[in-house]
Amino acid sequence: MLWASNICVSQQPAQNNQDLFGEFMDRSGTVFRSASGKPGPEYWQNTADYKIQATLDDSKQTLTGRVTMTYTNNSPENLDFIWMYLDQNRFTETSRGTLTTPIQGNRYNGDMDGGYSISNLRATVKKGISTKYLVDDTRMQVFFNEPIPAKGGKATVSMDFSFRIPVKGMDRMGRLETQNGTIYAIAQWYPKVAVFDDIEGWNTEPYLGAGEFYDEYGDYEYSITVPFDQIVVGSGVLQNPNEVLTTTVRNRMDLAKKSDERVFLIKPEELGDPTLRMAKQGNTTWRFKMQQTRDVAFACSKAFIWDAAAINLPSGKKALAQSVYPIESSGDPAWGRSTEYTKNSIEHYSRKWLEYPYPVAVNVAADIGGMEYPGLSFCSWKSKGADLWGVTDHEFGHNWFPMIVGSNERRYPWMDEGFNTFINHYSSQEFNHGEYPDRLSETRGRIQWYLDLQSEGIDTYPDVVNTRNLGMTAYVKPATGLLLLREYILGEERFDNAFTSYIRTWAYKHPQPKDFFNIMDNVSGENLSWFWKGWFYGTGKIDLAIDNVIPYQGDYVIVLSNKGDMPMPVVLEITYTDTSWELIHLPVEIWQRGNSWNYLLKSDKVVKKVQIDPEKLIPDVNPSNDTWPDMTYVK
Numbered sequence: 136m137l138w139a140s141n142i143c144v145s146q147q148p149a150q151n152n153q154d155l156f157g158e159f160m161d162r163s164g165t166v167f168r169s170a171s172g173k174p175g176p177e178y179w180q181n182t183a184d185y186k187i188q189a190t191l192d193d194s195k196q197t198l199t200g201r202v203t204m205t206y207t208n209n210s211p212e213n214l215d216f217i218w219m220y221l222d223q224n225r226f227t228e229t230s231r232g233t234l235t236t237p238i239q240g241n242r243y244n245g246d247m248d249g250g251y252s253i254s255n256l257r258a259t260v261k262k263g264i265s266t267k268y269l270v271d272d273t274r275m276q277v278f279f280n281e282p283i284p285a286k287g288g289k290a291t292v293s294m295d296f297s298f299r300i301p302v303k304g305m306d307r308m309g310r311l312e313t314q315n316g317t318i319y320a321i322a323q324w325y326p327k328v329a330v331f332d333d334i335e336g337w338n339t340e341p342y343l344g345a346g347e348f349y350d351e352y353g354d355y356e357y358s359i360t361v362p363f364d365q366i367v368v369g370s371g372v373l374q375n376p377n378e379v380l381t382t383t384v385r386n387r388m389d390l391a392k393k394s395d396e397r398v399f400l401i402k403p404e405e406l407g408d409p410t411l412r413m414a415k416q417g418n419t420t421w422r423f424k425m426q427q428t429r430d431v432a433f434a435c436s437k438a439f440i441w442d443a444a445a446i447n448l449p450s451g452k453k454a455l456a457q458s459v460y461p462i463e464s465s466g467d468p469a470w471g472r473s474t475e476y477t478k479n480s481i482e483h484y485s486r487k488w489l490e491y492p493y494p495v496a497v498n499v500a501a502d503i504g505g506m507e508y509p510g511l512s513f514c515s516w517k518s519k520g521a522d523l524w525g526v527t528d529h530e531f532g533h534n535w536f537p538m539i540v541g542s543n544e545r546r547y548p549w550m551d552e553g554f555n556t557f558i559n560h561y562s563s564q565e566f567n568h569g570e571y572p573d574r575l576s577e578t579r580g581r582i583q584w585y586l587d588l589q590s591e592g593i594d595t596y597p598d599v600v601n602t603r604n605l606g607m608t609a610y611v612k613p614a615t616g617l618l619l620l621r622e623y624i625l626g627e628e629r630f631d632n633a634f635t636s637y638i639r640t641w642a643y644k645h646p647q648p649k650d651f652f653n654i655m656d657n658v659s660g661e662n663l664s665w666f667w668k669g670w671f672y673g674t675g676k677i678d679l680a681i682d683n684v685i686p687y688q689g690d691y692v693i694v695l696s697n698k699g700d701m702p703m704p705v706v707l708e709i710t711y712t713d714t715s716w717e718l719i720h721l722p723v724e725i726w727q728r729g730n731s732w733n734y735l736l737k738s739d740k741v742v743k744k745v746q747i748d749p750e751k752l753i754p755d756v757n758p759s760n761d762t763w764p765d766m767t768y769v770k
Contacts, residue, residue: 155702156727159668162649167333172654173640179209179286180351180645183328187357190418191300191319191435193365196310199297201255202325206283206290210331213282217290218337219275222323223298224250225305225342231272232305232343241602242504243344246301253326256294273342275326296326304503305344308432311502311516313461315406315438316365320501320513322432330543332645340545345597345605347544347551348537350429352643358422361435363414366401368441368459368497369433370510371425379421381411391443392455397474400441400457403465407437425509427492427643429541432508434499440465444474446481448490456481460500461516469519473498476527476566483562484535489638491534498527507533521571528562529555540641547648548597548605549671553613560618576622578615578754581607585676585756593671594648615754616670623752624666624704624723625659633658665702665723675700679747680760682731691736693745693763695725699756702726708749711740718749 164170166177184207189200208214225232226249233247256277258265263280283290300319302310308322323342330338330349338349359367367379376385384400391398405411413419425431439459446454458473465471477498485491493510500516505526512530514523532555536542542550556575563573574580584590584607591604593613600608621630636658637651652667669675678699685692695705705721725732736742745763748755755761 152702152727152729155669156665158664159672160649162653164653165333168647168650170653171657172637172650172652174644177211178644179211179333181209181328181331182207182353183351184353185325185327185355185357185431187325187355188360189324189357190360191321191362191365193317193362196300196317197297198300198321198324199295200325201293201295203291203293204326204328206292206328208283208285208288208290208331210333211285213285213288214279214290214331215282216276216278217283217292217331218329218339219277219292220323220327220329220342221251221253221270221273221275222327222342224270224273226250226298226301231341235343235598241344243305244303245305246303249299249301251326252297254295256292259291260288274329274339292328294326298324306504307506308513309502311461313436313438313463313516315462316436318434318436318438318461318499318501318516320432320434320499320503322430322506322508322513324432327430330645334647338543338545340598343598345548345600345602346546347548347597348430349543349545349645350541352427352429352541354424354426355428355431356422356424357431357433358420359433359435360418360420362437363417363419364407364412364437365419365435366437366439366441366459367421367433367435368439368457368499368511369421369423370428370431370493370495370497370508371423372494374422374424375420379413379419381413384411388443388455392445392453394444395447395478397442397444397458400443401439403440403462406440406462425493428509429538430508432511432513434459434497434501434511434513436461438462440470442474444478446478446485446491446496448482448485450490452490454481454491454493455495457495457497458500459497464500464516469523470500470516473500473514473523473527476524477531479566480528480531480562481534483565484532484558487561488535488558488635489539489642492539493534496531496534498531505530507531507538509534509538524563524566524571525559528566529559532559532562535638539643540638541643541645543645543647545598546596547594548609549593549613550646550648550651552609553593553611554617556610556614557617560614575611575614575618576752578618579751579758581611581615582754582756585674585754590674592674613671616666619670619753620655620663620666622750623706623748624663625661629659629661669701673701676756677701677703677753678757678760679703679705679753679755680757681745681747681763682760684742684745684763687735690738691742693734693736695721695732695734695747697726697730698760703753706748706750707734708744708746709736709738709742710744710746711738712743713740715740 267278311318443457456477460470503513507530537551560575682694707719747761
């Protein structure tokens with residue numbers, strides 16, 4: 136205990152806090168992933184290039200196609216087989232996803248009359264052709280007559296596929312009936328190779344519901360054949376505008392590419408106008424191409440109003456923001472501002488973190504709450520105002536996480552949903568001078584969840600976590616953690632340097648959690664093990680307290696304690712009786728040897744008030760002990 140001017144300053148018993156400050160996982164480097172958080176000298180990842188032709192049957196509401204994938208094995212081992220995902224098999228009565236959905240249902244309900252029909256599979260390595268494959272739920276194992284050679288060997292896999300397009304596609308795809316026709320939002324639509332990496336080998340978790348995707352990068356060429364009166368929008372660049380768009384629509388698109396204001400390509404009053412259709416009967420085929428992407432999606436309908444505007448990128452390049460929506464969603468309070476939202480969102484993230492790499496950004500009104508794909512998003516056709524801004528900004532923010540930084544969403548949703556929710560906070564602050572304020576920084580409004588005995592850790596897998604906790608574990612808590620790092624622990628400059636380095640270093644690659652932790656530590660120059668362990672891999676509560684403020688030899692002793700489960704730096708605001716004030720920053724290391732600390736405040740002024748975290752950034756579960764009451768001790 137400390138004695139001060141005959142006053143005994145009580146302390147809690149000394150405690151060994153090595154468990155709070157020690158390393159929480161093996162973060163040592165390998166030849167594949169360095170301890171600095173960067174890819175190692177022998178880092179590798181495989182690639183997959185796709186050529187796909189598909190036809191939509193509007194009467195039967197089916198999609199039929201053929202996919203040809205060229206797979207490059209850059210790994211150091213020969214591969215006797217590959218695993219592929221058949222996501223449409225989720226929509227059957229006997230799928231694992233169906234059988235693990237509660238009777239009362241949840242967000243991830245899906246139709247049960249779908250599933251793939253697969254035929255004419257050919258798997259080729261060199262001159263050897265195999266037709267052998269095995270389907271298990273949403274995975275397919277494809278075997279080869281001879282292994283795909285390591286370090287650059289190639290294989291080609293082709294097959295025909297078809298499926299019935301679900302009405303309810305687990306809030307990620309599906310059909311919406313409108314007064315002018317059906318809107319088809321098509322995703323997870325072709326057999327796609329799973330990731331083979333240096334951490335797990337083949338990543339073959341089944342597609343159940345909450346867990347999203349983990350994909351290889353490659354180049355795509357795809358064509359969509361639809362009835363003549365339908366408009367198709369998709370990921371990537373339309374390759375044949377002269378074949379599918381009239382001169383009027385093409386001229387409007389050229390104008391939109393130079394305009395900061397939206398330009399109608401198809402106006403509300405022009406829906407069904409035969410003069411805006413290249414063909415008058417039969418089908419038309421729309422061809423798209425996209426490079427260095429992990430997926431593609433598309434939408435089609437004869438009910439689309441279509442508008443667009445230019446996206447101005449920092450390099451001087453431009454991309455094209457587009458929105459398609461039914462007449463029911465039109466108007467400035469609603470989807471009339473969608474292109475404006477899309478443009479502003481992408482311009483902000485391009486300035487702040489990394490330039491947008493794709494040629495288009497298409498927002499599609501659909502019967503989907505919000506879902507992202509490279510260069511294309513599905514958002515609710517009912518959204519308007521703040522809701523439409525929020526979902527648009529969030530889904531296009533996903534182009535950075537996980538479309539550019541290709542983390543494993545099926546295991547670590549916090550590495551895309553959480554990071555995206557974090558960058559959304561700053562985008563909303565900037566948009567139109569805060570027209571739609573974001574509340575991420577109101578961290579104390581969520582204290583009850585941290586105190587809930589049913590709360591779970593960020594590291595809980597999405598298909599395991601209680602669905603009532605998913606919003607916190609995948610989105611809000613990890614985003615709050617990054618907010619604390621930037622605004623409270625590291626400061627803006629050190630955080631931004633580290634976070635930008637993470638994005639640029641792992642663009643178009645596959646980072647693991649430890650890669651993120653390592654790069655943040657190394658670039659910021661801070662050992663944050665205590666924070667990663669306490670916030671990301673635990674359910675500990677934060678409770679910093681001021682136990683007393685005591686005069687001591689002409690100065691003051693501020694008696695602090697950590698009553699929570701994890702340490703935090705301490706920011707103190709000192710207010711004096713002359714109304715002046717100052718901020719004191721105490722490092723997290725004050726808690727290394729125990730949970731009590733005495734800070735000597737040297738001042739010839741009279742202290743009126745002391746407060747921890749005056750901006751209320753940290754979600755302290757007991758704010759009542761954060762302030763020393765308004766008592767004046769006269770020296």
